[in-house]
Amino acid sequence: MAIGVFDSGVGGLTVHRELVARFPERDFIYLADQINAPYGARGGEDIVNLTRAGCERLFEAGASVIVLACNTASAIALRRLQQTWLPEARARHGRAVNVLGIIVPTIEAATGLPWTYEADRQERFGGEKVEAIDITGVFSTAATARSRVYEIEIDKRRQDLAVFSEPCPGLAGLIELGAPTEELKVVVDDHVEALRRRIGRHPDTAILGCTHYEIVADLFAAALPAGTRVIHQPTAVADALERYFARHPEFGLGDTGRRDFLTTGTTGPQTDRVSQFWGAPLSFDAA
Ligand code: DGL
Numbered sequence: 001m002a003i004g005v006f007d008s009g010v011g012g013l014t015v016h017r018e019l020v021a022r023f024p025e026r027d028f029i030y031l032a033d034q035i036n037a038p039y040g041a042r043g044g045e046d047i048v049n050l051t052r053a054g055c056e057r058l059f060e061a062g063a064s065v066i067v068l069a070c071n072t073a074s075a076i077a078l079r080r081l082q083q084t085w086l087p088e089a090r091a092r093h094g095r096a097v098n099v100l101g102i103i104v105p106t107i108e109a110a111t112g113l114p115w116t117y118e119a120d121r122q123e124r125f126g127g128e129k130v131e132a133i134d135i136t137g138v139f140s141t142a143a144t145a146r147s148r149v150y151e152i153e154i155d156k157r158r159q160d161l162a163v164f165s166e167p168c169p170g171l172a173g174l175i176e177l178g179a180p181t182e183e184l185k186v187v188v189d190d191h192v193e194a195l196r197r198r199i200g201r202h203p204d205t206a207i208l209g210c211t212h213y214e215i216v217a218d219l220f221a222a223a224l225p226a227g228t229r230v231i232h233q234p235t236a237v238a239d240a241l242e243r244y245f246a247r248h249p250e251f252g253l254g255d256t257g258r259r260d261f262l263t264t265g266t267t268g269p270q271t272d273r274v275s276q277f278w279g280a281p282l283s284f285d286a287a
Contacts, residue, residue, distance in 0.1 A: 001095075001252045002027035002260075004063025006054045008037035009176040010274050011212030012069030015102065017278065018234035019067065020259070022242065027258035029061050031287055034265025038173045039072040040141025040210070047143060051077035052085055054264075055099055057287055059089065061260070064251040066099045067237060071140055071209050074101030075147040096250045102211070102233055103149055105240035110136060110150075110207055110231050111157045118156050135162050137195050137203030139220065140210050142167040150209060164203065166195040172212040178271025185219050192223035205229040215277050262287040 003023070005016045009032050016030050033039075033054050039047050051073040058066050068074045078101040090097055104115045111117075138150045145167035154163050168191045174184060196202050202225050208214055211233060221230065245253075263284035275281045 001064035001254055002029045002062050002258055003253065004028075004055075004058035004061070004066035005030045005069050006051070006058060006066055006073070007032055007068075007070040007211055008039040008050075008072070009034050009172070009212065010270060011172060011175070011210060011215065013274065013278060013282075014211050014214035015067065015069035015234045015237050018238045019241065022238040023245075025255040025257075027062075027254040027256055029058060029063050029258070029260040029262065031058050031061075032261075032263045032265070032284060034176070034263045034284075036264065037176055038141070039070065040143050040172055041169060042143065044076050044143075047072060048077040048080050052081055055081065056089070057262075059093055059097055061262070061287075064095065064097050064253065066097075067241065068099060068101050069211050069237070071102055071106075071144045071211065071233075074103045075144045075149045078103075096252070098248075098251075100241070100244065102237055103153070105236040106207060106209070106231060106233050107150070107153050107157070108240065109236035110205065111154060111161065113157050119159060133160050134205065135164065135199055135201070135203045136205045136207060137199070138163060138165040138207045138209045139168055139191060139195075139213055140165060140207075141172055142169045144209055150207065161205075164195060164199055165209075166191050166198075168210070168213075172210055175212040175215050175273070178273045181219070184216050185222075188216060188219040189223045192220070202228065205231065207231045208233065215273065261285060 003026055005012050020028060031054055033050055036050050055066050108115055145165040151163045154161050171187050206224055206228055261284045264287045267284055267286050270282045
């Protein structure tokens, strides 16, 4: 059985690369739903249905644990699938299977608190008012920003963090298509500046809340003031998965060195930007 990694496109490779480095002995299947990318501009039902279909395809291909390396799918679809579809999928496949998201590990990294920690109501809404002293900026797709998942979940845990989301519609799509650096730089600079204007200053911490953005993390780092703390999701997810596997030995993960890269879109070599990021030419097969 393999670890499945799912994204709408190439963004999830940023997480996949870190997972392969962390668990080199394990088998992996990557699935990019490129024919339906980008997800960020889609409506909720669409995102749920597409994510379910992607996970089903990965289970059929031999994955037992799937990491949704996609904020949009994690924010919009994960809870629904866990509640309404996974129990039935488990019964149908007759083995241990699970789907994990990317937002929980990111919030754990951003807050420095375990997911199970929730500040009590009194601490958040009563008692002595804590001034927000640290501003967290979240750069994400429009769908993730609309879900307000980062604002809601961080507020449950840390009253001293104020969260502002900056939706960057179009950016994931440009990265997916391999747009030139100069074009991407203009878009990243514009969003960093738009967030600065809205808050009145730059954030202290930035979450790159779309896995595609990690491919241009250097452009975000250059646009943000030196010293801005940046939460990198690949590391956060690999840390969380290590803890998860220590608690869950039941998935029968293989160690044959399987590395499959599948796409619902056009097969063959990916863009130069992806190869550059990956460190070698990367080619996708038909899902
Ligand atoms: N890379 C995905 C994310 O983390 C999705 C981007 C998109 O398809 O719009 O949100």
